Amino acid sequence: MSQANPDQLINPQVRAQVAVLAKRFQQRDPFRHLVIDDFLDAGFAKRLLDGFPSFESGNARNEAGDLGQKSTVERVQQLGAPWLELDELVKSQSFLDFIGQLTGIESLLYDPWYFGGGTHENRNGQDLDPHVDFNRHPVEEWHRRLNLIVYLNHEWHDEWGGSLELHSDPRADDNRVSLVTPLFNRAVIFETTESSWHGFSRIDLPEQYRNLSRRSVALYFYSRDRPADELAATHSTIYVDRALPQHFIEGRTLDAADVQELRVLLKRRDQHNQRLYRDISQLTAQLEQAQRALSGGSIGRLQHLARRVYARLRR
Structure with missing residues (x-):
């Protein structure tokens, strides 16, 4: 075309x-x-x-x-x-x-x-x-x-x-x-x-x-x-x-539509929190994986040796 x-x-x-x-x-x-x-x-x-x-x-x-x-x-x-x-x-x-x-x-x-x-x-x-x-x-x-x-x-x-x-x-x-x-x-x-x-x-x-x-x-x-x-x-x-919508004020009697609106707002907030927790969990898992990879390599062994030498010097 x-x-x-x-x-x-x-x-x-x-x-x-x-x-x-x-x-x-x-x-x-x-x-x-x-x-x-x-x-x-x-x-x-x-x-x-x-x-x-x-x-x-x-x-x-x-x-x-x-x-x-x-x-x-x-x-x-x-x-x-x-x-x-x-x-x-x-x-x-x-x-x-x-x-x-x-x-x-x-x-x-x-x-x-x-x-x-x-x-x-x-x-x-x-x-x-x-x-x-x-x-x-x-x-x-x-x-x-x-x-x-x-x-x-x-x-x-x-x-x-x-x-x-x-x-x-x-x-x-x-x-x-x-x-x-x-x-x-x-x-x-x-x-x-x-x-x-x-x-x-x-x-x-x-x-x-x-x-x-x-x-x-x-x-x-x-x-x-x-x-x-x-x-x-x-x-x-x-x-x-x-x-909360402005009509939710002190003394208001909730009707069925009000209750449904509150449920929607609370569910949406819960979903956003769950998404944030999920993202944090994934980032934490990725960080731990990276730390394990570093610890298993030559850099990780050098870091471990350096910590042992430092510990002995502190005695």
């Missing part, structure tokens, strides 16, 4: 507003981001939706290994012609340069593995706690710089939950939240830094809309280096458990 042409697959009206959009991106409210309606060519966006994979064909297991209400497909190249067009588009140098012009971030790199990205589908009951994303590519060790999400939902309302939340700091009492409704062909581009907190509240669809799901395509972009003031130690995704 020939290389996709951004002039054909991106709405030309968007390309004509590069200077205006670039200026808007630099506003930190709460961090650098853009919301662009009608981002893709309308026909192309429709083809992506028509070719969206079934929920069952994706990875529908959460971080605890349980079947959940979220399904993802990373290898979009295997989803058919429109998705191959998308892949050709996002890896083209002209597209990378275009996103660089919008954001002021040069030398952006395409991720052929789509780690953590690809198609995302969320069903009723799913939520996503506020978090900052992993900051290095797991294979290339590139710096993760940008998220680009295109939503594919013809109908959505903020009161249903599921709208993207951009947080100033979810751990702070004065946290500010900007909502982005995930409507069809709306793109969100935002920086990936140690303060780009984002997530969405639990999806609670009205009974007559329970057949709907929240669909999007997520694209992540990288660079080989980044500004010194944005550097941080390599880390995985960092979550902040949601605080």
Whole structure:
């Protein structure tokens, strides 16, 4: 397939507003981001939706290994012609340069593995706690710089939950939240830094809309280096458990919905703790394995001899 042409697959009206959009991106409210309606060519966006994979064909297991209400497909190249067009588009140098012009971030790199990205589908009951994303590519060790999400939902309302939340700091009492409704062909581009907190509240669809799901395509972009003031130690995704809703106040009588909400919050906190304990256990096991390997080699024998000599000198 020939290389996709951004002039054909991106709405030309968007390309004509590069200077205006670039200026808007630099506003930190709460961090650098853009919301662009009608981002893709309308026909192309429709083809992506028509070719969206079934929920069952994706990875529908959460971080605890349980079947959940979220399904993802990373290898979009295997989803058919429109998705191959998308892949050709996002890896083209002209597209990378275009996103660089919008954001002021040069030398952006395409991720052929789509780690953590690809198609995302969320069903009723799913939520996503506020978090900052992993900051290095797991294979290339590139710096993760940008998220680009295109939503594919013809109908959505903020009161249903599921709208993207951009947080100033979810751990702070004065946290500010900007909502982005995930409507069809709306793109969100935002920086990936140690303060780009984002997530969405639990999806609670009205009974007559329970057949709907929240669909999007997520694209992540990288660079080989980044500004010194944005550097941080390599880390995985960092979550902040949601605080109790403001309506939980002294004297309130809990109803069935309140109890269910508390159960969800507590279960999510337990899952995060279990994941942290599991990671610590794995790191401890790896450290012990490395120590045994050192002790069994010539360096380990020299260390043992040195400790014996030192002990004798102390007598």
